[in-house]
Amino acid sequence: MTDKGLVSIIVPVFNQEQYLNNSITSLRRQTYSNIEILLVNDGSTDTSGTILHKFACLDNRIKVIEKKNGGLVDATLTGIENSTGNYICFLDPDDFIGETFIEFFMNSLDLSYDVIAAGYLTDRNGHYSPHFLKKDEIYEKEKLSELTENYLLNDQGTDVSNRIFISRWNKMYSRECIEKVVEDFKLCRGISLGEDSIFTYLALKNSSKIKAVSTINSYYYNIGNQNSMMKTGDVxxxxxxxxxxxxxxxxxxxxxxxxxxxxxxxxxxxxxxxxxxxxxxxxxxxxxxxxxxxxxxxxxxxxxxxxxxxxxxxxxxxxxxxxxxxxYNVKVYKVINQGMQICKGIVKKVFREFPKFLSDTKKCGLYKAIYLRKFRNDRKNAVKNLYDNLPIIEDRILPIINKYKDKKTDLEKCPIEKNVFIFWWDGFDNAPNIVNACLESVKTYYNDCNIVKITKNTYEKYTTINEKIVNDFKKGVISVQTFSDILRFNLLMNNGGVWIDATIFFLAPFNLLDNLKEKSFESLEFSSSHDFLKYKEKKCSWSGYFIASRKNALLVTVINEVFEKYYLKYHTYSIYFFIDAVFMICKLHKVDDAALDKIQYVNSDMFLLAKLLNYPDDARCYDLIKYVPQKLMWSFQPNNSENSFYRNVVLNHGEKNESI
Incomplete structure (x- = not known):
């Protein structure tokens, strides 16, 4: 893109060693290259300083500034004083930015602005949530005065205003604006909370024109950092x-x-x-x-x-x-709070659970309706039940997998087959629109494969599932979710290929089969999956709804056997996330030459598009969602917008392929 001037990016650092490789690397990858990166080491006592200087040796745009510890405000001021850019941005060292973050701001410079603000994402241990600004707006004169008077508090509510948001880091500033702010901001040197909100006030008071861009720029604000000032300290x-x-x-x-x-x-x-x-x-x-x-x-x-x-x-x-x-009495407060929670639960049951139970009874009969209610409750408590029951399940599964110890897949005897299996029990003619849109996206990006639609009428052609398990599923004793887990391993064992959940949507090519050339099994580990499950110092490294395997590969053969023998012996799968318990136990015991330690990792969130669906479609967000397939929900309820991500990107995905 056209060079519109030097941008200084200031990063104040104090004891953030675990985040710096990610945050500084994200700065170096900016598509707008005319930047200077000022890393201000505010007297760190960990290895932060060493890491900063290592990066300075790799990139001549990086300048490390060493100083005695003086706090965030003092480090920020030091960075400003050493900056030379026409524009200034800020990055907290435990956050990171997408590669187009600076380019986004520079493309928004249609006029001269003192400040440009944009939407952002919160990052909770790899789970990314979008936060849009209220609307596209240019604030000047009376509008700017009104904004300054109300920039903190949301209209008619108790939340923080989202017109420009209160932080430094979702904005780019002109040098002229920053130079006016500096002297007053020096008064904040003695504070360690709320300095961003004051900085924003000072910027507003010293600006004549501000631009708010409602859509998301790729700033990832880390709210999972337990060392944050807002999460620690004596009351x-x-x-x-x-x-x-x-x-x-x-x-x-x-x-x-x-x-x-x-x-x-x-x-x-x-x-x-x-x-x-x-x-x-x-x-x-x-x-x-x-x-x-x-x-x-x-x-x-x-x-x-x-x-x-x-x-x-x-x-x-x-x-x-x-x-x-x-x-102000703890006991009274807790009684009131618990009472409100109980009332909320009762209302939920009366207005949602009970009608659903009646509907299930009418549709399936009382016997199946009781099991369906149980499955919903199991799902509600799924994570807790997974952690509580993992040791028990491990003890039960070990006798099944022990005989496969030290064995691995013979790649020469287990071919790669170009099958893609997608399951919807009642058939795709009756599936929700979002499911059929996902199916079409699979056809687009797996167009050289054999797409197999698995339904109640076709699954027996491709599977060898135990008759007792099939019959109990048809009776309603086994949920459709668990039956789909059983299906995927049996299908891959017998046929080879890829299992893709019916609610996975592709925005770009992502072919797991290509990764099977040197291994027997593949899945995807992404930013929000690796902390989903931790057990005996092992972490989740898979996404069970997107897996690929060679035909007759050892891992899928073992897991298929576990599903069969476990049920025949215990007459239950114990928990909703039984599939993940099995994955974890196979990982822990290195089944199939530790196949689950070799899964690819992509630093992106597979659930982000699901959070964007009812927002207005904006091409500037596509970089956030295109790197991994996106997991959607079949039960999604669209709003009436004709220009939403759901309607433009999902339902009309074929028209969007070029721009994405």
């Missing part, structure tokens, strides 16, 4: 930090003769205190007691609650604020 110390931030912010507001905007300082105080509250409410009763005893006498907090309450239109939010205003 009383944390509240003192909150109060210090309030006092500094109030002082800055008054320095701008902006008395009418003092409420912003109270709103920020509420958000900061609320983060402490969220941290201790369900984990530490003594800390919650201490928090209540302090807040009961806190006039700043009480005024903050009044301001938040006056902004509420939602009855539910009002009740929450009123409880916070009046309940």
């Amino acid at each position: 009383s110390i944390s509240l003192e930090k909150c109060k210090k931030t309030f006092e500094v912010f109030k002082k800055l507001i008054l320095s701008y003769k902006d008395e009418n905007n003092i409420k912003q300082a109270y709103v920020l105080y509420y958000f900061l205190v609320n983060s402490v509250f969220q941290r201790v409410r369900n984990t530490n009763e003594e800390e919650l007691k201490e928090l209540f005893s302090i807040l009961k006498k806190d006039d700043i907090y009480k005024e903050a609650l009044n301001i938040i309450l006056s902004n509420c239109n939602s009855s539910k939010e009002k009740v929450g604020i009123i409880i916070k205003k009046n309940i």
